[in-house]
Amino acid sequence: MAHNRGLSINSLLLFCFALIALLPVSLLGFKIYDAAWDNAWREVREKHQLLAENLAQPINIYVHGHKTTLAITANLIRDLNFPSASTIDSLDYVLEESLNLSEGLCGVFLLDSDKEIATYKSEYRIAADFDHTLFKELEFVDTAILNKRTMISPVRINPLNGKPAIYIAQPVMSHGNPAEVNNVLIGELKIEPIEKLRQGIRFGEAGHSAIVDDLGHVIAHPNPDWMVEHIKDLSDLDIVKKMMAGQTGVTEFYSPFVKQTMIAGYTAVPELGWGIMVPQPKAEVDEQVRSIVFTQFSWGLVGLVVALITAHFLGRWITQPINELASAGNRLSKEGFQDNLPKIRDSAPIELQLLAGCFGAAIRGLAASRAEVEELNQSLQSKIKEATNELREANMKLSVLARSDHLTNLANRRHFEQTITNLASRRQADTDNVCLLLVDVDHFKQINDQHGHSAGDMVLIQIAEILDHHMRQTDLAARYAGDEFIVLIRAGEDIGRERAHAIRNEIAEHPFHIEGEDLQVTVSVGLFIFNVADYAHQTGQIFRNVDAAMYKAKEQGRNTVEEFRV
Known part of the structure; x- marks a missing residue:
């Protein structure tokens, strides 16, 4: 028998399965890396x-509370009419009580009219011969006197104990003239709570x-x-x-x-x-990014191994009966077709079993007329046509499934983004505006948490029905993410805004009947109106703009429509 050149079916299957497994992983590798970095930045x-913002509030409250304490103490000192009518003992008592009642102050100092320390109370030991002009040349003290308001010093080393300190300067107004600063009360703020x-x-x-x-x-x-x-x-x-x-x-x-x-x-x-x-x-x-990318590529490698193993066994399943038929045919040709073909096992592909049967019938019916052969050919053509039609119908169904979201039956994100890309590349000469709406369900997590994920799915389905009801033949609505929908409206600015508000209003007024209970659901809508020619090959910027508009709607209190303006 002559030696045949070319690749075997087994080799072709291995090559095709490896290509199918590797090509998406290779093409998506950079996308995965970029997406991982985007997610990492979003998390940061x-x-x-x-x-940082949550820490700012308690610090502000901490400082403000002690400013209030010093203001109250300053009023008490003003009422004592220091230094004319009060005694040091009375002042010491007021300062002692202020220090005891305020856990955040470690020292309180009262300055006289020359900005020298007249008396003080502190939680730490101070030498008897300390410098009473400690605060005399400090800018924040002069500012407090000049502006007649509380001032806070920058952090500095306290020369009395060698530790970092923050001071609060509170003017003490004159008892007889409320517009005149008589003294300054200094509070030393504890840094330990901060x-x-x-x-x-x-x-x-x-x-x-x-x-x-x-x-x-x-x-x-x-x-x-x-x-x-x-x-x-x-x-x-x-x-x-x-x-x-x-x-x-x-x-x-x-x-x-x-x-x-x-x-x-x-x-x-x-x-x-x-x-x-x-x-x-x-x-x-x-x-973190490398870990995500490594995980994705690891799964890709697993997919490649599974594909190769599957291709190997599939190839053997297909080629083994073919090899048996080829060997038997070679043997029968040498023997003058005096024997029958061996029976192909039942686990072999149906097509190969049919081939073996037809091959055997052909050998047994070499003397049959040409009409019988023609009838057999017609039967085979009919079956091939039927199989082709079934395959065509299956491909059409798969094509629809590939473009649709399984829950809402709207277009899916991939199909929508491809539509925008095609629109931007095909209609560069258009001068008409198009409108893009990003619709996000408000408090969707609360719906899932309180009523279950099945209730959340029902809300998404009903919102999808409302969106589909508003679509014209030239429009397209899609499910963009978990609780986000995106809508393309080919219309001018005024109509686009009117339809965006109409969609939001209908959703807000729609009674969502979920397991015998009516839920009120609202959405935040981001609107971006743009000219296709201005954003040719810039589809990423289009989606970022409408996303920014939607987040602005969230910040404005939700249940509203916000438009991105360039």
């Missing part, structure tokens, strides 16, 4: 910044938190050496400059403490001008 923005609050905030293995004053000097930090003898000045760091400017956000910076690049959420404390940051080493975020 949501968690680090939130931690440090305890800071210690409770950290993120990741090597993450930490830090607090600086309005000059960028360290108030609380995990490195105690930065607050001994000399207060560490961090005002040259970009992140500290942003906090001192009253900004809030997430950024990267190089930390001189851990000596590596950090990712940090930061915020400014209202009224105080202080800054709070919660940094985490960027290497930890990189490790």
Whole structure:
């Protein structure tokens, strides 16, 4: 028998299955990496910044409470009419009570009209010959007297005990002239409670938190050496400059403490001008991203192995009966077709069993007429046509399923994004506007938590029906994410806005009947109206714009429509 050249079915199956398994993994590799970084940044923005903002409120309350305490004490001292009518004993009693009632003050000092210490009370020992002009040249004291309001000092080393200190200067108005400053009451604020609050905030293995004053000097930090003898000045760091400017956000910076690049959420404390940051080493975020990518590629490798094993057994299942038939045919041709073909086992593919039967019938019916052969050919053609039609119908159904969301029967995200991409690349010369709506279900997690995920699915289905009801032939509605829908409306600005509000109103007024109970459901709608020619090949920017509009609707209190304006 002649030697045949070419690839075997088994080799072809192995090659095709390997290509099918590797191609998506290779194409999606970069997408997976970008998505992992996007998720990591979103987590930093949501968690680090939130931690910093949550820490700002108790610190503000802590400082404000002691400002109030000093203001009350100052009123008591004013009523004593110091120094003309009161005695030092009365003042000492007032200062003692103020110190005892306020757990956050470790010292209280009363300055006379020359800004020298007239009397004081403190929790720590002070030498008898201490400098009574300690506060005389300090700027925050002069500012408090000039502006007749409470002032807070930057953090500085207390010369009386050598520890970091923050002072609050409270003007004491004259008893006879309320518009005149008679004395200044100084309260020394304890830093330990602020440090305890800071210690409770950290993120990741090597993450930490830090607090600086309005000059960028360290108030609380995990490195105690930065607050001994000399207060560490961090005002040259970009992140500290942003906090001192009253900004809030997430950024990267190089930390001189851990000596590596950090990712940090930061915020400014209202009224105080202080800054709070919660940094985490960027290497930890990189490790999270690498872990996600490694997991994805590991699953891809598992898929490749499964595909190759499947291809191997599938190839053997198909080729073994074929090889048996080929061997038997070669033997019969040498014997003059004096015997029958061996029976193909029942586990062989049906097509091969049919082939074996037809092959055997052909051998047994070599003397049959040409009409019988023609009839057999027609029968085979009919079966092939039927199989082709069935395959065509199956492909059509698969095509519909590939474009649809299984729960809501709307278009799925992939189909919608492809539609936008095709629209942007095909209609560059169009001057008509199109409208994009991003619809997010308000408090959807509460619906799932209180009524169960089946109730949440029913809400999504009913919202999808409302959206579908509003769609014209040229429009497209899709389920974009878990509780998000996205709508493409080919219409002008006024009609687009009108239809966006109509959709929101109908959902808000729709009675959602869930297991015998009516739920009120609202949505936040982001609207972006744009000209296709302006965003050719910029589909990513289109989705970011409408996403920003939807989040603005969330910030405005939900159940509203917000439009992104360039």
